[in-house]
Structure formats: structure tokens, C-alpha cells
Amino acid sequence: MRSIAALLASVVLALPALAQPNPPSTARGEYLARAADCVACHSVPGGRAFAGGLKMGTPVGTITTTNITPDVETGIGTYTLKDFDRAVRDGVARDGHRLYPAMPYPSYAKLTDDDVHALYDYFMRAVPPVHQANIPSDIPVYFSPRWPLAIWDAFFTGHRGFTPDSNKDAQWNRGAYLVEGPGHCGACHTPRGWAFQEKALDAQDPRFLSGANLDDWYAPSLRQNVATGLGSWSQSDIVQFLKTGSNRHGSAFGSMRDVINNSTPYLTDDDVNSIAVFLKSLPAAANETAYRYDGAAASALLSGEPDAVGAATYASNCQSCHRETGAAAPPFVPPLAGNPTVVDRDAASLINVVLNGSSPLVVKGRPDAYRMPQYREQLNNQQVADVVTFIRESWGNHADAVSAKEVGELRKRSDPASDRVVILKMR
Known part of the structure; x- marks a missing residue:
């Protein structure tokens, strides 16, 4: 009887494991992390992926990026999905302090619920935890209080979610979502205002992606300016640049090299083509004379x-x-x-x-x-x-x-x- 009881017990104990479905893949979250290029800002040369430590210059001082690995002491290992969502889309950390907008949450606010969930699963289940304490940012005392950021957010961030343009097709809308949302292209390529806010957050505003100086690199216009933008670039030129970092017009430099090294070449052909379609649709932000060679x-x-x-x-x-x-x-x-x-x-x-x-x-x-x-x-x-x-x-x-x-x-x-x-x- 004992052997039968033991056998029955072992079967009963095994049933829950057999009945559990396979955990969902983290591949989608990894793909989204590539699209958002999280690794470029939350890592340093020679360091561990997502462990933070990168110093970023801003008008109010130097901000050092944080550890976003799932380490429970120094990273985000104690974050719930709700905590993670609030940090990514609203710029508010788990303990309630507000993040500096060097974190591009005004763009990430456009992420869908499903994409945020996929990112959370990836960071919690696939990223190795790294025990590395965060380095305090070098911000003057008079700029260190975070509560004014709540006012900044109220004035300068958009609403959550991405609203497709019903007058455009699915490919254009996919490109718009990638550029305005996870790709956060506007964080570098859109001019900033007096409060260091992006002057536009989407394609409805002609200032969006019209070019900006950031940390002594000028991110050029991605609109159809014929001399200083993408007006002379074909759709295939844009695709080639995003896939390889170079084309017949130029090569990536500055922080765009991190995008090429870690992000856009890993996107699907469909997504890269969607980005190119979207960018080719943006009207020029300035009247310019087309380039003509002089020997x-x-x-x-x-x-x-x-x-x-x-x-x-x-x-x-x-x-x-x-x-x-x-x-x-x-x-x-x-x-x-x-x-x-x-x-x-x-x-x-x-x-x-x-x-x-x-x-x-x-x-x-x-x-x-x-x-x-x-x-x-x-x-x-x-x-x-x-x-x-x-x-x-x-x-x-x-x-x-x-x-x-x-x-x-x-x-x-x-x-x-x-x-x-x-x-x-x-x-």
C-alpha cells in the first residue's frame, strides 16, 4: 500500500508541472528593446548590457543612466508590471520620484499595452541580473528637486497611446508608430524649447524631426528638405542607411552609430520599409534649393x-x-x-x-x-x-x-x- 500511495503522490505532484503551458517567448520583447535601443543609453563601453553608468550631458548637469537589469537590489528586479509601465510611459520610478526626460518617456508613452508587457517579460526573464549600484547624477542642488518635473510633464508630454491616421495605410502607420514611439527619433532630431522639451511629438507638427543640436552633435532634419534633409534620398536610400549605417549620401556619426550598432539593422525588412515610407511622407520644413555640383x-x-x-x-x-x-x-x-x-x-x-x-x-x-x-x-x-x-x-x-x-x-x-x-x- 505504501508503494501505491507513494506512486499516486508522485503522479499528483507531477500533474501541475505537466499541465502548465510553456511560458511565452521573450523574443518579441527583445525585438522591441532593439527597436527602442535601450542598450545604448543604459550601458557603457566594456560594461554589462543594461547595467547603466552612461553619463549624459544636459543643460542642468550630467545625468547618469541607471541599472535596468532585474537585479533586486540595484536594478529593477522588484518592479511589478505596473511599476515598469509607469516608469517607461509616465517617467515615474517605483519609489515615486520622477525621471529626467533624458529618458524618452514622452515618446515611449505611445507604446501599446501589449508592447510594454512584452518588454517587461524580456527584462525580467531574459536579461541577466547585474549587481551594480547606480551612480548619482551630477546635478546642482538647486536643480535636484524632482517635483517640478510633474509640472514639466503636464505641459510638455503627450497622452498615452498611438492613434493611427485613418487617412494613411497600415504600412505608414506602422512606420509612424516605430518612429514616434519606441524608436524615439524625435528625442534627437526634433528641436528643443526653452524648457528642453521637444517642440513636437508627432508628424502632425512641421517641427517634428526638423533637426536639432544635442550634446554638440547636430541631428539633421529627417523631413523632405532637398538640401539639409532627406529630400534627395530615395526610399531605398533610407532603408540602406538604417540597415548598414551608410549609403551614397553619407554615413552615421555621433549617437546615430549606437542606433546602427544595436538597433535598426536588427529590425525586419517590413519594419525598416515602413519607417522609410513614413519619413518620405514628411513635408519639407524649409524651402531650399536643390544641390548642384560645381567642379x-x-x-x-x-x-x-x-x-x-x-x-x-x-x-x-x-x-x-x-x-x-x-x-x-x-x-x-x-x-x-x-x-x-x-x-x-x-x-x-x-x-x-x-x-x-x-x-x-x-x-x-x-x-x-x-x-x-x-x-x-x-x-x-x-x-x-x-x-x-x-x-x-x-x-x-x-x-x-x-x-x-x-x-x-x-x-x-x-x-x-x-x-x-x-x-x-x-x-
Whole structure:
């Protein structure tokens, strides 16, 4: 009898395990974390994925990103789904303190309930916990109280959820959702107001994605501006850029390299095409003259006796890669002739990349072969100003000159590691 009782007991004990369904996959949540590029901000080069520690410059001081692994002491291991949802979409942490809007919750507010749940499952079940204490942000005492952020949120954040445009098809709406929501493209590419708020949060406002300077990198317009935006880019050009970080018009730089290294190449072809369709639909934010090539600068450089200020510096340091025509060798080396970043009104990115170089693009583990070297040691402020001005005024480019003072100010604020590289396995 004892053996029969033991057998029955073992069967009864086993039944719940046999009856339980397989836990849902975390693949969807991982895909959404890729789309949102969470790893780029919540990780540091050489560190563990999502463990935090990245310093981010803001007008009120330096904010250090937090540990969002499921560690119960230093991460978000004690967060419920409700806690997680409130932090992601409302910018309020589990203990009730408000997050600085360096966390792009004004964009993440558009996430669907299902997508938030999938992200929560991924972070709680698939991300390894990392015991790493958060580093306090370097914010002056008079800016440290968080309660004013409740007022900021009331004025400058939108409502929860994404409302599809009934006049557009499913592909356009999918692209709009990805760009406005998880992709939070507006956080960099939309100009900021006096309170550091994004001036627009969706495609209904012509300021949305019209270009912005953020941390001494200028994120160019993603609207159909023919000179400084995507007006000369085809849909396939946009797809190629999002998949590889380069195309016939230019290459990724600054924080966009983290997007390429960790996010958009991992999206499905359908989603990347949806993003391209959405971006191609955005009207230009400025009336501009389409670019037309002018060969005068190339002829002068070929003669060996260019007389334009900055031309000699270009010939000595830049011409071997970018060529006398400014055409370079895209997609491997970006062109300077007609490049939207070159002719933009804000020359910050061009100055920054000349001073500090550009770190590698690594697409799904494959690093690119060409790097922009830094010239902060070889060239003084006036030389950098002269060569940048030469580039902005040659081959049909028409942009304002750059001063040595502008270069000097950016040199003081930046460093050679400002174009950092974060390439991490997400689990």
C-alpha cells in the first residue's frame, strides 16, 4: 500500500508541472528593446548590457543612466508590471520620484499595452541580473528637486497611446508608430524649447524631426528638405542607411552609430520599409534649393595650387579619402559634396568629427574598414575652422563660414571619446 500511495503522490505532484503551458517567448520583447535601443543609453563601453553608468550631458548637469537589469537590489528586479509601465510611459520610478526626460518617456508613452508587457517579460526573464549600484547624477542642488518635473510633464508630454491616421495605410502607420514611439527619433532630431522639451511629438507638427543640436552633435532634419534633409534620398536610400549605417549620401556619426550598432539593422525588412515610407511622407520644413555640383574646387585641387583658404589643409589631410571632387567613395567613405550634414546651418557635427574623429560602425558584428581619424592634436582652431569652411563652400555646397572661436568652444566641451561605441549582446 505504501508503494501505491507513494506512486499516486508522485503522479499528483507531477500533474501541475505537466499541465502548465510553456511560458511565452521573450523574443518579441527583445525585438522591441532593439527597436527602442535601450542598450545604448543604459550601458557603457566594456560594461554589462543594461547595467547603466552612461553619463549624459544636459543643460542642468550630467545625468547618469541607471541599472535596468532585474537585479533586486540595484536594478529593477522588484518592479511589478505596473511599476515598469509607469516608469517607461509616465517617467515615474517605483519609489515615486520622477525621471529626467533624458529618458524618452514622452515618446515611449505611445507604446501599446501589449508592447510594454512584452518588454517587461524580456527584462525580467531574459536579461541577466547585474549587481551594480547606480551612480548619482551630477546635478546642482538647486536643480535636484524632482517635483517640478510633474509640472514639466503636464505641459510638455503627450497622452498615452498611438492613434493611427485613418487617412494613411497600415504600412505608414506602422512606420509612424516605430518612429514616434519606441524608436524615439524625435528625442534627437526634433528641436528643443526653452524648457528642453521637444517642440513636437508627432508628424502632425512641421517641427517634428526638423533637426536639432544635442550634446554638440547636430541631428539633421529627417523631413523632405532637398538640401539639409532627406529630400534627395530615395526610399531605398533610407532603408540602406538604417540597415548598414551608410549609403551614397553619407554615413552615421555621433549617437546615430549606437542606433546602427544595436538597433535598426536588427529590425525586419517590413519594419525598416515602413519607417522609410513614413519619413518620405514628411513635408519639407524649409524651402531650399536643390544641390548642384560645381567642379571649380576640384579643378583647383587637381592643379596643385589651390588658393582658397583651407584648401591646402584639405589637400594634406582630407583629399586622399574624400578626393579632390568631394565625392569620396560611398558607402565606405561618405561624400562631402552635397552632404546634408555638411551644408546644414549648424556645423557642430562637422567640427566635432574633424576634431574627434568617428568610431566604427559595427553591423551585426561586422566592423567597417574605414574610420575618420581625429585631428584635434594636428590642427589648431583656425586650421579646423578654415578646412571646415572650405568644405562647406566647395563643390556646389553653400553654407556659412565657421570661426576659430566656434571650434575652440566645441573643443573645450568635447573629447576624443565623445563618439563612443556601445556594442553589446543583449543577453
